[in-house]
Amino acid sequence: MSAVIQDIEVIPGGGVTSARGFRAGATAAGIRYETSRTDLAVVIADQPCVAHALFTQCQVVAAPVLVSRARIAGGRAQAIVINSGNANACTGSQGMRDAEEMADLAAQHLGIDPGLMLVESTGVIGLPMPMDRVRAGIARLAPTEDGGHEAELAIMTTDTVPKEYAVALEIAGRRVTIGGMIKGSGMIHPNMATMLAVLTTDAAVEPSVLREALTSAVDRSFNQVTVDQDPSTNDMVLVLASGTSGISPIQPDTVEARRFTEGLETVCVELGRMMARDGEGATRLVEVLVEGAANEQDARLMARSVVSSNLVKAAIYGRDPNWGRIIAAVGNAGVEIDPDAIDIFIGDTQVAANGAFALHDPTAVSEAMGADEVKIRVVLHAGQGQATAWGCDLTENYVKINAEYTT
Amino acid sequence: MSAVIQDIEVIPGGGVTSARGFRAGATAAGIRYETSRTDLAVVIADQPCVAHALFTQCQVVAAPVLVSRARIAGGRAQAIVINSGNANACTGSQGMRDAEEMADLAAQHLGIDPGLMLVESTGVIGLPMPMDRVRAGIARLAPTEDGGHEAELAIMTTDTVPKEYAVALEIAGRRVTIGGMIKGSGMIHPNMATMLAVLTTDAAVEPSVLREALTSAVDRSFNQVTVDQDPSTNDMVLVLASGTSGISPIQPDTVEARRFTEGLETVCVELGRMMARDGEGATRLVEVLVEGAANEQDARLMARSVVSSNLVKAAIYGRDPNWGRIIAAVGNAGVEIDPDAIDIFIGDTQVAANGAFALHDPTAVSEAMGADEVKIRVVLHAGQGQATAWGCDLTENYVKINAEYTT
Numbered sequence: 001m002s003a004v005i006q007d008i009e010v011i012p013g014g015g016v017t018s019a020r021g022f023r024a025g026a027t028a029a030g031i032r033y034e035t036s037r038t039d040l041a042v043v044i045a046d047q048p049c050v051a052h053a054l055f056t057q058c059q060v061v062a063a064p065v066l067v068s069r070a071r072i073a074g075g076r077a078q079a080i081v082i083n084s085g086n087a088n089a090c091t092g093s094q095g096m097r098d099a100e101e102m103a104d105l106a107a108q109h110l111g112i113d114p115g116l117m118l119v120e121s122t123g124v125i126g127l128p129m130p131m132d133r134v135r136a137g138i139a140r141l142a143p144t145e146d147g148g149h150e151a152e153l154a155i156m157t158t159d160t161v162p163k164e165y166a167v168a169l170e171i172a173g174r175r176v177t178i179g180g181m182i183k184g185s186g187m188i189h190p191n192m193a194t195m196l197a198v199l200t201t202d203a204a205v206e207p208s209v210l211r212e213a214l215t216s217a218v219d220r221s222f223n224q225v226t227v228d229q230d231p232s233t234n235d236m237v238l239v240l241a242s243g244t245s246g247i248s249p250i251q252p253d254t255v256e257a258r259r260f261t262e263g264l265e266t267v268c269v270e271l272g273r274m275m276a277r278d279g280e281g282a283t284r285l286v287e288v289l290v291e292g293a294a295n296e297q298d299a300r301l302m303a304r305s306v307v308s309s310n311l312v313k314a315a316i317y318g319r320d321p322n323w324g325r326i327i328a329a330v331g332n333a334g335v336e337i338d339p340d341a342i343d344i345f346i347g348d349t350q351v352a353a354n355g356a357f358a359l360h361d362p363t364a365v366s367e368a369m370g371a372d373e374v375k376i377r378v379v380l381h382a383g384q385g386q387a388t389a390w391g392c393d394l395t396e397n398y399v400k401i402n403a404e405y406t407t
Numbered sequence: 408m409s410a411v412i413q414d415i416e417v418i419p420g421g422g423v424t425s426a427r428g429f430r431a432g433a434t435a436a437g438i439r440y441e442t443s444r445t446d447l448a449v450v451i452a453d454q455p456c457v458a459h460a461l462f463t464q465c466q467v468v469a470a471p472v473l474v475s476r477a478r479i480a481g482g483r484a485q486a487i488v489i490n491s492g493n494a495n496a497c498t499g500s501q502g503m504r505d506a507e508e509m510a511d512l513a514a515q516h517l518g519i520d521p522g523l524m525l526v527e528s529t530g531v532i533g534l535p536m537p538m539d540r541v542r543a544g545i546a547r548l549a550p551t552e553d554g555g556h557e558a559e560l561a562i563m564t565t566d567t568v569p570k571e572y573a574v575a576l577e578i579a580g581r582r583v584t585i586g587g588m589i590k591g592s593g594m595i596h597p598n599m600a601t602m603l604a605v606l607t608t609d610a611a612v613e614p615s616v617l618r619e620a621l622t623s624a625v626d627r628s629f630n631q632v633t634v635d636q637d638p639s640t641n642d643m644v645l646v647l648a649s650g651t652s653g654i655s656p657i658q659p660d661t662v663e664a665r666r667f668t669e670g671l672e673t674v675c676v677e678l679g680r681m682m683a684r685d686g687e688g689a690t691r692l693v694e695v696l697v698e699g700a701a702n703e704q705d706a707r708l709m710a711r712s713v714v715s716s717n718l719v720k721a722a723i724y725g726r727d728p729n730w731g732r733i734i735a736a737v738g739n740a741g742v743e744i745d746p747d748a749i750d751i752f753i754g755d756t757q758v759a760a761n762g763a764f765a766l767h768d769p770t771a772v773s774e775a776m777g778a779d780e781v782k783i784r785v786v787l788h789a790g791q792g793q794a795t796a797w798g799c800d801l802t803e804n805y806v807k808i809n810a811e812y813t814t
Contacts, residue, residue: 060738060746060762090734092747092763125731126764233735310717311809318810324532327497328640331467339467340499355467356499357533396803402718403725 007169008266011179014166017148018179019202021046021244024147026154029137031130032085032123038154040137042106043198044079048116049240050204050249051077052211054218056235062089062125063099065234068118071103072238075207078116080198080238081106081138082155084183088121088129089233098129105138120236122157122183122196152181155196158401159183163274169263171256172247176203178263180239182271195222197237197271203260204243205250212252213261214239221268224300224389225276226308239264276390281398286316286391288376290330293385298335303389305333306376313394316374321365323351330378337380345377414576415673418586421573424555425586426609428453428651431554433561436544438537439492439530445561447544449513450605451486455523456647457656458484459617461625463642469496469532470506472641475525478510479645482614485523487605487645488513488545489562491590495528495536496640505536512545527643529564529590529603559588562603565808566590570681576670578663579654583610585670587646589678602629604644604678610667611650612657619659620668621646628675631707631796632683633715646671683797688805693723693798695783697737700792705742710796712740713783720801723781728772730758737785744787752784 017024026041053072055065071077081102088095099119107117121129143151152162166179184195205213218237243249250256277285288306293299306312309329315322323344331339344352347368349360368374374393424431433448460479462472478484488509495502506526514524528536550558559569573586591602612620625644650656657663684692695713700706713719716736722729730751738746751759754775756767775781781800 058735058738059740059742059744060734060749087731090731090746090759090763092761095763125729125735126759128764233731233738310805314806314809317806320810322532324494324497324640327467328465328532331465331640333466335466337466339497342467352497352533354499356497356502357535394806394809396806398717399721399724399801399803399806402721402801403727 008263009168011166011168011177014179015148015164016043016151016179016181016198016200017145018166019177019200019242021202021242022200023143023145024151025141025143026150027137027140029083030133031083038150039084040134040141041082041151041154042079042110042141042143043151043200044110044143045240045242047242048076048078049242050075050207050210051238051240052214053236053238054214056233058233060090060233062087062121062234063091063095064088064119064121065236066096067099067103068120068236071115071118076116077118077240078112079110080118080120082120082196083134084155084157085123086121086127086129087123087125087234089125091126091128094128098131101131102134102138105135106141109138109141118238120196120234122155122234125233148181155183157183158280159278161278163271163278165267165270167263167266169259171203171250171259174245174247176245176247177201178203178267180267180271182275184275195235195275197222199239199264199267201239201241202243202245203241203250204245204247205241205260206252209250209252209257209260210239210241213257213264216261217265217268220265221272224304224387225272226304226389226391273390276392279392280401281395282392283317283395284371284393285373286376286393287373288378288389290378290380291386292380292382294383295385296387299385299387301335302330302333302378303387305329306378307389307391310394313391316369317393317395319366319369321346321351321362321369326376326378327352327355338382341381343379347371347375415670416575418573418575418584421586422555422571423450423558423586423588423605423607424552425573426584426607426649428609428649429607430550430552431558432548432550433557434544434547436490437540438490445557446491447541447548448489448558448561449486449517449548449550450558450607451517451550452647452649454649455483455485456649457482457612457614457617458645458647459621460643460645461621463640465640467497467640469494469528469641470498470502471495471526471528472643473503474506474510475527475643478522478525483523484525484647485519486517487525487527489527489603490541491562491564492530493528493534493536494530494532494641496532498533498535501535505538508538509541509545512542513548516545516548525645527603527641529562529641532640555588562590564590565687566685568685570678570685572674572677574670574673576666578610578657578666581652581654583652583654584608585610585674587674587678589682591682602642602682604629606644606646606671606674608646608648609650609652610648610657611652611654612648612667613659615659616657616664616667617646617648620664620671623668624672624675627672628679631711631794632679633711633796633798680797683799686799687808688802689799690724690802691778691800692780693783693800694780695785695796697785697787698793699787699789701790702792703794706792706794708742709737709740709785710794712736713785714796714798717801720798723776724800724802726773726776728753728758728769728776733783733785734759734762745789748788750786754778754782
C-alpha cells in the first residue's frame, strides 16, 4: 500500500501509543512456557475514554472477554491489561475470578477506577491462570509514552513479527492520530478469530460514532481476514478515544464522522493485512477482490470463501494455476450466482472468462502466484457490490506448527 | 465396525455389482494423464430401475451433473457412464454438448434408452473433455456381472484405495442386497464434496421410499464426512433399484421401508468412513460423536464443526491432546449452547468436564489420538440429539498433494 492514502499520513514506526494521551508497557511475568519473553502488557489512557469493543462470535467465550464485555457496556474505558501464554478460556468460575482479579489489581496498581480497566488473555485454552505470576507481573507494569512496541511484543503468541500501524489525518482543522497493535497468526477467521487488536485515537468522538466506525471498519478489515477458518474463544477489538487532539466530539452523520471512519478503516485494513501475511506457516499474502456482485455483503462472502479454501491456499503455495478451485470456492459461498458470468484474474492475467477457461500464459500466472502478494480478482457482472478479503497460503509448516503447539 | 449389524449381513468383497441385475466394467481411455490407468467406467442394470440421485450444493455445477439431473428427474434410470481425469466443469456450452454426447454414445453402445443413461465426470476443473478418447473408450466398454471392482478402480482420482461395500438383509421374507462404490479423497465436505457414489439394490422400491431413504441415509453419512471443507462442482450420489429380488415394491411408512433405509444407511456410513479414512494425506480416521444436543440437526452441525477444524485435525496428526481446540470448534458451529455443560472424551478418557479441564492421564489421551481410529465424544446435556461425523487428520502430505495436483 502507498504511504499516503487520500491525505491520510502514515506515521513511520507508529502504533498503539502514537495518539496523544496513551502509554503502554510490558513485563516478563513467566506466564508463557518461554519464561524469558515478555507476556504481560498494559495500554492506558491518561484520562477515561469513550470506548467500544467487538468480541468473538464463538459460543464458548473466555473469562476475560466476559469481564471486559461487562465493564465496557457503558461505552467508557481507560486501560486494558493483557497476557499471552494462557487464554483463561474454559476455566470455569475460577477463571472468572482470576480475570476480575487481574483487572482489579492492574487498576489499583495504575491508580484508575477498576470499572474502566479491561482485561484480555491469549494462549492455550483450558489451563488455570498462574495467578501468583500474574500478580507479581502486574506490580511491575510501568507504562510509558513510547511503550507501544513493547506492549505489542508481549501479546504475540505464534506471531513471527510485531504488527503495529498508525496514521494521522486532519479532522475539523486539527491533526488527529489513529493507531493500533494487533496479535494473531493462527485461529484466524472472519468474525474475529484469535485476534486481539487495541486501537487508540486522540480524536474526540461521540459514543455512537465510535461504535458505528468500529463496526464498519472491522467488517471491511478483520472480518475479511482468514488464516484457518477457526474463530477463537478470546477475540477482541478495542478502540479507545482519548479526545486529547482538542477537536470537538465528532457527531453522527457528519463529514468528520466519515473521515474518522475512513482513518480507522485504514488502520484496521493494514493491521489485518499484516496478520494475514503472518498467518501460521504462510509464505505469502493472498488478496481476493470480488467485483460486480449483487451487493457488498455477497461480495464479502465470496471473497472470504475463496481466501478460506484449503485447496486454493495449497494451490497458491504450490504456484499451481488451478483456477477451477477458485471458481468452486466462489460457488460455495452460499450466494446465488450465474456461474456462466464469472471472470477470474490471477495477478494481471485473465484465467477464466464467462465461467470457462480463458487462453492465457501459464508462466505469467505461475509468477503472479509466487509473488509476495498474490492478487486474485473475481468479476461477477451482477451489480456494484465489491469487497476484499485477505489470507495466506497453506503450507506444510502450518501443519507442523499446529501439530506441536501445546506439547 | 462389526461384520453383522442387527441382522444385516456384510458381503465380503461386495460392491456395486453385488445386487442382482447389475453389471459394470471399465477401460483405459487415456483421459487421465497417467494413460495406463483405467478412467472410464459404466454401471448398468439389466432393466430400467427406480432411481434417485442427490447432487452438489455448489452454485458452480459441472455439465454432467446438469445432464444427469435432467435425465433422472422422472425417477427412473438404467445406467451411468463415468470418467475420471477431467471433471467437465466450467467448460461452457461445449461441456454440455460433450456430456450429452457421452451419455448418448454409451446408451447406444449398450443398447438402452438414452433418456435412462446418466453421466458423471471427476478430475480437473476447466479443461475441455478429450472427446476422441472418450468416444473410443465408450466403444470398448463391456460390463460384466463381476465388474464392480474394475469400475471402482477406474473412477478413483487421488484415492489411494478402492472403496466398496455391500450388505444383504431380509425384507418381506426375501433376501435383498444393497451395495455400492464411492470415490473421493480431497474436496470432501458436508453437502457432497468431490465425491461420487453409485449404489445399487435389487429391492423393489416405490419412488417416494427410495427418495426418502437416500436423503436420510446421505444426511447421516456422506453429509457428515469432511476432508477439507471444500464441496465440489461434481458431487453426486446415485441409487438404482432393480427390483430383481422379487419382493413387492416397498411402500411408504412401512416396516420394510424403515428396514431398507437402515440397510442403505449402513452402506452409506461404511463408504463414508472409507472415504474419510482415505482423505488426502490422512494417517487416521477421526470419528466425532456429539450426544445430548437439543436435537439431531444441532448435533450434526457440532460434530461437523469439530471434524472440520484445521486446528483439531492438525492436533490429531501431532497427537496433541489440545481439547481447547475441540471445545472452540463446538462453539463455532452456529448452535446456541451452554459452554459450562460440555463434557469431552478422547477415546475413553474424559478431558473436559462442565466446560473446563478434567484431570486425566495425558499418555492415555495421546495414545487414543494415535490410534487408527480416533474417537472424540462431546456430551452437551441439553437434550436427546445425537449425530456422528467423520474426517481425518491434517498432515504435511495433504498440503503437498494439493500444492502439486494439476502441475
